[in-house]
Amino acid sequence: MNKTVTALLAVVVVVAIAVGVSASHNNNKKNTSNTNNTSSTAPPKEDVVITGAGSTFAAPLYDQLGSTYKTASGTTINYQSVGSGAGIAQFTANTVNFGATDVALTNSELTAAQVNGTPMDIPTALGAVTVSYNIPGVKSGLKLDGPTIANMYMGTITNWNDPAIAKLNPGLKLPNLAISPVYRSDSSGTTAQFTQFLTDVSPTWAQQLGTGKTVKWPVGTGSSGNTGVAATTSQTSGAVGYVELAYALQNKFTTAAVKDKAGTYVTPSLDSTSKAGANLPNLPSDLRFTAINSPTAGAYPIASATFIVVYQDTCKAHEVTSSAQAVALKGWLNYLLGTGQTSMKQLEYAPLPNALLAKAQAKVSSMQCNAKAIAD
Numbered sequence: 046m047n048k049t050v051t052a053l054l055a056v057v058v059v060v061a062i063a064v065g066v067s068a069s070h071n072n073n074k075k076n077t078s079n080t081n082n083t084s085s086t087a088p089p090k091e092d093v094v095i096t097g098a099g100s101t102f103a104a105p106l107y108d109q110l111g112s113t114y115k116t117a118s119g120t121t122i123n124y125q126s127v128g129s130g131a132g133i134a135q136f137t138a139n140t141v142n143f144g145a146t147d148v149a150l151t152n153s154e155l156t157a158a159q160v161n162g163t164p165m166d167i168p169t170a171l172g173a174v175t176v177s178y179n180i181p182g183v184k185s186g187l188k189l190d191g192p193t194i195a196n197m198y199m200g201t202i203t204n205w206n207d208p209a210i211a212k213l214n215p216g217l218k219l220p221n222l223a224i225s226p227v228y229r230s231d232s233s234g235t236t237a238q239f240t241q242f243l244t245d246v247s248p249t250w251a252q253q254l255g256t257g258k259t260v261k262w263p264v265g266t267g268s269s270g271n272t273g274v275a276a277t278t279s280q281t282s283g284a285v286g287y288v289e290l291a292y293a294l295q296n297k298f299t300t301a302a303v304k305d306k307a308g309t310y311v312t313p314s315l316d317s318t319s320k321a322g323a324n325l326p327n328l329p330s331d332l333r334f335t336a337i338n339s340p341t342a343g344a345y346p347i348a349s350a351t352f353i354v355v356y357q358d359t360c361k362a363h364e365v366t367s368s369a370q371a372v373a374l375k376g377w378l379n380y381l382l383g384t385g386q387t388s389m390k391q392l393e394y395a396p397l398p399n400a401l402l403a404k405a406q407a408k409v410s411s412m413q414c415n416a417k418a419i420a421d
Contacts, residue, residue, distance in 0.1 A: 092119045092120065092121065093119070093120050093121070093367075093369050093370055093372075093373040094120075094121045094123055095120060095121070095122050095123065095142045095143070095370065095373050095374050095377055096123045096124075096125075096140075096141045096142050096143075097122065097123070097124045097125070097132070097141050097142060097143040097144065097145055097353070098124070098125040098126075098127050098131065098132040098135045098136070098140075098141045098144065098145065099125075099126075099127065099128065099129050099131065099132020099133065099135075099136075099144050099145030099146050099234075100126070100128070100129050100132060100145040100146055100147050100234055100235075100351055101126045101127075101128055101233070101235070101270040101271045101272065101289075102129075102147045102172055102233075102234060102235050102271055102289045102351055103145055103147070103169070103170065103172070103351040103394075104124065104126035104271075105291050105292075105295075105392060105393075106169075106170060106291070106351075106389075106392050106394050107122065107124045107145065108124060108126075109388075109392055110122075110380070110381060110385045110388065110392075111124060111377075113388075114376075114377060114380050114385075117380070117384075118373070118376060118380075120373040120376065120377065122377060124145075125141075126270065127231075128229075128231040128232050128233050128234075128258075128269075128270065129145065129146035129147050129148065129232065129233055129234030129235075129237070129258060130231070130232020130233065130234075130258045130259070131231070131232060132144045132145050132146060133146055133150065133154055133158075133354065136158065136164075136354055136364070137154070137157050137158045137160075137161070139161060139362065139364045141364070142355075142359075142364050142365055142370065142374050143353050143354060143355050143364075143374065144353070144354040144355075145351070145352070145353055145354070146234045146351070146352050146354060147172070147233075147234025147235055147237065147238055147349070147350075147351045147352070148234045148237040148238060148241075148258070148335065148349070148352075149166045149332070149333035149334060149335070149350075149352055150164060150166055150333060150354060155333075158354075158356075161356060161362040161364070162356040162357065162358050162359075162361055162362035163356060163357040163358070164354055164355070164356055164357075165331075165332075165354065165355055165356070165357050165408050165411075165412075166331065166332050166333050166352045166354055166408075167332070167352060167353045167354070167355065167378060167382075167405050167408050167409060168332060168334075168350035168351070168352050168397060168401060168405050169350070169351060169352065169353055169378075169381045169382065169385075169397070169405070170350065170351055170381075170389055170394040170395065170396065170397065171318050171319060171321065171322045171336070171348060171349070171350055171351075171394065171395035171396070171397065172289055172290055172291065172318065172348065172349070172350075172351055172394050172395070173289070173290040173313045173314075173317070173318040173321075173345050173347060173348040173395075174235055174238050174239050174242075174287050174288070174289060174290075174347040174348070175287070175288050175289070175290055175293040175298065175300040175301075175313045175347075176189055176194060176285065176286075176287060176300060176301040176303060176347075177275075177278055177285070177286050177287070177288045177293050177298040177299065177300050177301075178278075178284065178285045178286075178298075178299055178300075178301060179278055179279060179281060179282060179283065179284040179285075179299075180205055180219070180220065180222065180283065180299075181220065181222070181282060182218065182220060183205075183217065183218075183219065183220075183299070184299060185299060186214070186217055187214060187217065187299070187301040187302070188213045188214050188301060188302045188303075188304070188310045189210070189213060189301045189302070189303055189304070190213060190246070190303070190304035191242060191243060191245070191246025191247055191303070191304065191346075192246060192247045192249075193209050193210060193213065194243065194303075195243045195246070195247035195249065195250040196209065196247075196249075197224055197226055197285060198226050198228070198243070198262065198263075198264070198265065199249070199250065199253070199254070199263055199264070200226075200263050200264035202224065203223060203224055204221065204222065204223055204224060205219045205220055205221075205222045205223075205224055205283065206219040206220060206221050206222070222282065222283045223283050224283055224285060225265070225266065225281050225282075225283045225284045225285070226262075226264055226265030226266070226284075226285055226286070227265060227266050227267075227268060227274050227277045227278050227281065227284050227285065227286035227287075228262050228265050228266070228267055228268075228274070228286070228287070229259075229267065229268065229269070229270070229271075229273075229274060229287075230267030230268055230269050230273070231259075231269045231270065232258040232259050233258050233259070233270075234258060234351070235271060235287065235288075235289055236257070236258055236259065236260070236287075237256060237257060237258045238335075238337060238347060238349050239287045239347060240254065240255065240256045240257060240260055241256045241335065241337045242337050242338060242346060242347045244256045245337065245338050246338070266281070268286075271288055271289045271292045272292065274286045274287065274288055275288050275292045275293075275296055275298070278298070279296060279298070287347075290313050290314075290315075290318060290393060290394075291392065291393035291394060293313070294393045295393065300312070300313050303345065303346055303347060304346070305338070305344065305345075305346045306338055306340060306346070307342065309342075309343075311343065311344065311345045311346065312345070313345045313347075313348075314345070315390055315393070315394075315395050316343075317343055317344060317345035317348070318344075318345055318348045318394075318395040319395040319396070319398070320339070320341045320342070320343045320344040320345070321336040321339040321341065321344040321345055321346075321348035321349065322336050322339075322348070322349075322350065322395065322397060322398050322401060323339075323341055323344075323398045324340075324341050325339070325401070326340065328401070328404070332352075332401075332404060332405065332408065334350070335349050335350075336348055336349040336350065337349050348395075350397070350401075353378065353381070355374065355378070355412065357411060357412060357413060358412075358413040358414070358415065358416060359371050359374060359375075359412060359413070359414060359419075360413070360414035360415045361413075361414075361415055361416065365414070368414055371412075371414035371419050372414075372419055372420060374412075375409060375412050375419045375421070376421075378409045378412075379406075379409055379421060382397075382402060382405055382406050382409060383406075386402065
């Protein structure tokens, strides 16, 4: 009798285990099916590394905010400050998760990138390109207009006491000192902004040199990155260099007030940079815009946005190798356009105006991973 009961109990236990395993398998299968049908990608459960490359203009911004974002999210932002041109080349080659550039994608860059999907330009901040100078005895007050700056970089104005400069600066004692122009030697969005301004204000410049991330500089000394131009300018007596506002403020450079379209000399500052991004006429839906020579009163004329470039379907383009990376990349962009905007001024950048910010946030919201929306 006892042997029979024991045998029956053993059978019951085996059946129960089998039923439990089967139920567990079915539940797992059901959960997997639900996950596959979801319209969003689940948040990452582990630390993720996001890679980006490009703008030296925005490097201090992305380095600092990347550090605070890691503390908040666990995501590491590995950003390479290699210049806008190199950054977009790496993005198009799918060797980084995002590219960074100080000018929106050109038509040719857009066409090249479209091989992998639909690229999107996401403005993240506004910055200014200052005309910084190193003139002994002149600590402030220098005024320059576009044609004069163009002539200095073309080598037709070669001395700081040239009559053209003296005419713009009555009462300012200018030394008999050679002008030493300093320019970017790498492919640079800062150069593109600077040369666009000169193209707009100087017909001679427009005809001979034009706009680009690189141009054939007729005179001067080339240095790599904003840091290189800043260093060469600070070490060279008589130098003039175009340097992003954050670098100029951090290095306590003397910067020129630059004449705007209305004939007013505007000093580069966070306030005048912010004004450049306000009330932009004919803002395109793809946000490939520039704020150079903004018509807004009080706007510094050499100011514009810096952009991060990603693919709308970031997984389909294969720049992102996992859904966790897709979520982390979108989270990084949401951070820059959310909490990060409150830190912009502390880092010497101007936050995006509300209207532009809303359009940038809408672009990020449209991001997908294999044709499915990415969860915030």
